Structures are given as structure tokens and as C-alpha cells.
Amino acid sequence: MFTARSFRHAALLAAGLTAAMGAFAAGKVVSTQYGDVTVNSDAKRVVTLYEGALDISYALDVKPIGAITTRGSDGVSNYLGDRAKGIKIVGTTREINLEAVAAQRPDLILASPRLNPEQYKILSKIAPTIVPKSKPHQFPSWTDDTRLFGKALNKSQEAEAIIAKIHDREADIKKVVEAKIPQDKRNVSLIRWMPQGAMVMSTKIFSTEVLANTGFKVNDGGVVKKGSPHSSALSLENLSSIDSEWVFLATMNLEGQKSLDAAKKSPAFERLSVVKKDHVIPVDGQVWTSGSGPLAAMVILDNIQKTLDTKVSYPE
Structure with missing residues (x-):
């Protein structure tokens, strides 16, 4: 424009x-x-x-x-x-x-x-x-x-090398996910939290592809229209669609973080099973819902690895 x-x-x-x-x-x-x-x-x-x-x-x-x-x-x-x-x-x-x-x-x-x-x-x-x-x-x-x-x-050779490096790391993390998390506990949603409410991100964007490649089952709750990168903003009363086993929750700016902090105090948010399990993982919206590319993929994989290291308590 x-x-x-x-x-x-x-x-x-x-x-x-x-x-x-x-x-x-x-x-x-x-x-x-x-x-x-x-x-x-x-x-x-x-x-x-x-x-x-x-x-x-x-x-x-x-x-x-x-x-x-x-x-x-x-x-x-x-x-x-x-x-x-x-x-x-x-x-x-x-x-x-x-x-x-x-x-x-x-x-x-x-x-x-x-x-x-x-x-x-x-x-x-x-x-x-x-x-x-x-x-x-x-x-x-x-x-x-x-x-x-x-x-x-x-830089064609370098491009192929870095693509292979990322796919190798995805495969390594997938082995950990499959070893530590039962198949029925791998359901995950990616949410962008905006001042007007939570938007569920599509299962067909860059970050959810990386997430799926590590063994998680990405879920959009059926609220994302075909071809759209995300849903409309959900009201607090309609948050049940994001109640997956895991939620990666992204904010784009300070206003989004303030809105999220306010939502966390609401009964509707507290009732979510993912909240009770402490499986809501805060992540950088600039990477997870806006970025793409090899360096962004590495950040996402770092976040997933940290989640496995700190949040997974299922038996070996």
C-alpha cells in the first residue's frame, strides 16, 4: 500500500x-x-x-x-x-x-x-x-x-545445510516427546493474546508446522476458518476451545500482556484444565505468530525443548 x-x-x-x-x-x-x-x-x-x-x-x-x-x-x-x-x-x-x-x-x-x-x-x-x-x-x-x-x-549450499540442521533437531525433539509424553497427552494449541481477546492460530502456519514436526498434535479448536491464519478474538466465555493439554500463548506487545494478566484473574480462565495443569507456556509473539525462517525455527525449538525440560513430569 x-x-x-x-x-x-x-x-x-x-x-x-x-x-x-x-x-x-x-x-x-x-x-x-x-x-x-x-x-x-x-x-x-x-x-x-x-x-x-x-x-x-x-x-x-x-x-x-x-x-x-x-x-x-x-x-x-x-x-x-x-x-x-x-x-x-x-x-x-x-x-x-x-x-x-x-x-x-x-x-x-x-x-x-x-x-x-x-x-x-x-x-x-x-x-x-x-x-x-x-x-x-x-x-x-x-x-x-x-x-x-x-x-x-x-548461498544455495548453506541454505540446504541449515534446512537439514533444523529438520534434524525437530527429529531429535520428537524422539523425546514420544518417549516422555503419552500419545493422548500431546494435544496443543497456539494462541495469540491480544487486548480484545485470545486468537487461536491456524494449524497451517510456520510455527505450528515446526511444533507438529516435534511430535505434538496441533489443534485449532475448529474455530479457524480455512485459509485464515487465526480465528476471531474469543470472549472469556468461549475459551473452552483452547483447552488443550498444552497451550503456547503468545503476546505481541505490552498491551497484550496486560490483557492476559487481567484474564488470568477471571474464573473462566482459571477453570481451564490446561491452566490447572500449569501447561500454559508463554512465548514471544514476534516469533511464534509473526516470524518465519531458520532463526525463528531455532527459537521455537528452544522453547519446546525448555518446555520438555521443565514441564514434563510423565514417567520415563
């Missing part, structure tokens, strides 16, 4: 950069949502317009010069830590600042699968723009995106 004024300004900036695009002619060809794109094999100035693209870049030891903010924040996700120090913000998940992108003079742009044709037309004049074919935040998009962006960044 962008204004007509920003469109015109970005178009002018893009026009000034178009002449330099001939340098990319000798690069590699990458297949994208908008067709084949020729990319310089040694791109140095990378801008990411997708949270997953930023994660993947860092995982492949590439440091982008620009990125969009994460949801519920004025910067990138906290889990990325010092990696993102000094990065320029060029928009949000809802609105890309095309002028800010052009001002970075990128030689490669890694974009979201949701990038529309009008935006793509402008961005592709600024620099080769890679748009994944996969649907955002739905598995197996993170592995597809890692391979796609890895190829664009000339």
Missing part, C-alpha cells in the same frame, strides 16, 4: 537506477512469482521487505541494509538481536515506503509473496526483486523461501 505521491517519487528514483541494471545481465536466473529474474551473483546491498526474508538472510550470514518493521513494533523482531543493529527501516508489513527503498540503492530486493503487481513493477526498476511463489506463513513455505532466497544470495 502506498500513496500516489510516493509512487511518483519512487518511480523517478527507480528511473535513475535503471541504467545500472545492465550490470546484472551476467548473473544467475531465479524463478519467482513474477517470472524469471536475473540476479547479480555477488549482490552486496540487500533490502528485505518480508520478515522471513530478513531471518533467512541473517541465517545465511548476509546482512541486509534495509527491512520492514515486525508486527506490533517500530523495529525488526527482538529475537534477531544485535544482528539488526543499524538496519534502515523502509516500511511496515502493511505499507512499503518505496522512496526509502530506492534511497538505499539496493542491488537485490527480497520481497513477500503478497507483493502486488503495481509494487513489483516499481521495485523491479530499482533492483532485481525476488518474490516467492509460496503462500506466506504457510508450510512448507519457509523451506521453499530459504531455498529461493538462498539461490538469489548465492
Whole structure:
């Protein structure tokens, strides 16, 4: 989303950069949502317009010069830590600042699968723009995106290695889950707690794929519509749909945490069996309900491992 004024300004900036695009002619060809794109094999100035693209870049030891903010924040996700120090913000998940992108003079742009044709037309004049074919935040998009962006960044071997590393760790944790938790006790839900109430996350998003790969049975309570990443906000009276054996509960910001603290004092929340069992696991919403990519997967796996180490009391 962008204004007509920003469109015109970005178009002018893009026009000034178009002449330099001939340098990319000798690069590699990458297949994208908008067709084949020729990319310089040694791109140095990378801008990411997708949270997953930023994660993947860092995982492949590439440091982008620009990125969009994460949801519920004025910067990138906290889990990325010092990696993102000094990065320029060029928009949000809802609105890309095309002028800010052009001002970075990128030689490669890694974009979201949701990038529309009008935006793509402008961005592709600024620099080769890679748009994944996969649907955002739905598995197996993170592995597809890692391979796609890895190829664009000339890091295909490294991309395959990190995908394998994550799958190996998922398999190791799954062995522990199957050894320690009875099959009928592996039911789990992922909840995003917002000021207006709890939203049940789909079983078809990035984090729930990782969770399922570790041996848990992810449940959405039947309240998530097909194709939607989450349910509508539930009232306190309708919380029974999230009453799984386990609940990973994510908050995006301070307001969500305050709302959760208030809900915990309500009889409706206290009656949930998952609360009585102390199986509600607080997690970072920027990772679990907004992020994607290898580094986010590692954080999720760390959280699952810690849960097994501290919460599982079933007999060996």
C-alpha cells in the first residue's frame, strides 16, 4: 500500500537506477512469482521487505541494509538481536515506503509473496526483486523461501545445510516427546493474546508446522476458518476451545500482556484444565505468530525443548 505521491517519487528514483541494471545481465536466473529474474551473483546491498526474508538472510550470514518493521513494533523482531543493529527501516508489513527503498540503492530486493503487481513493477526498476511463489506463513513455505532466497544470495549450499540442521533437531525433539509424553497427552494449541481477546492460530502456519514436526498434535479448536491464519478474538466465555493439554500463548506487545494478566484473574480462565495443569507456556509473539525462517525455527525449538525440560513430569 502506498500513496500516489510516493509512487511518483519512487518511480523517478527507480528511473535513475535503471541504467545500472545492465550490470546484472551476467548473473544467475531465479524463478519467482513474477517470472524469471536475473540476479547479480555477488549482490552486496540487500533490502528485505518480508520478515522471513530478513531471518533467512541473517541465517545465511548476509546482512541486509534495509527491512520492514515486525508486527506490533517500530523495529525488526527482538529475537534477531544485535544482528539488526543499524538496519534502515523502509516500511511496515502493511505499507512499503518505496522512496526509502530506492534511497538505499539496493542491488537485490527480497520481497513477500503478497507483493502486488503495481509494487513489483516499481521495485523491479530499482533492483532485481525476488518474490516467492509460496503462500506466506504457510508450510512448507519457509523451506521453499530459504531455498529461493538462498539461490538469489548465492548461498544455495548453506541454505540446504541449515534446512537439514533444523529438520534434524525437530527429529531429535520428537524422539523425546514420544518417549516422555503419552500419545493422548500431546494435544496443543497456539494462541495469540491480544487486548480484545485470545486468537487461536491456524494449524497451517510456520510455527505450528515446526511444533507438529516435534511430535505434538496441533489443534485449532475448529474455530479457524480455512485459509485464515487465526480465528476471531474469543470472549472469556468461549475459551473452552483452547483447552488443550498444552497451550503456547503468545503476546505481541505490552498491551497484550496486560490483557492476559487481567484474564488470568477471571474464573473462566482459571477453570481451564490446561491452566490447572500449569501447561500454559508463554512465548514471544514476534516469533511464534509473526516470524518465519531458520532463526525463528531455532527459537521455537528452544522453547519446546525448555518446555520438555521443565514441564514434563510423565514417567520415563
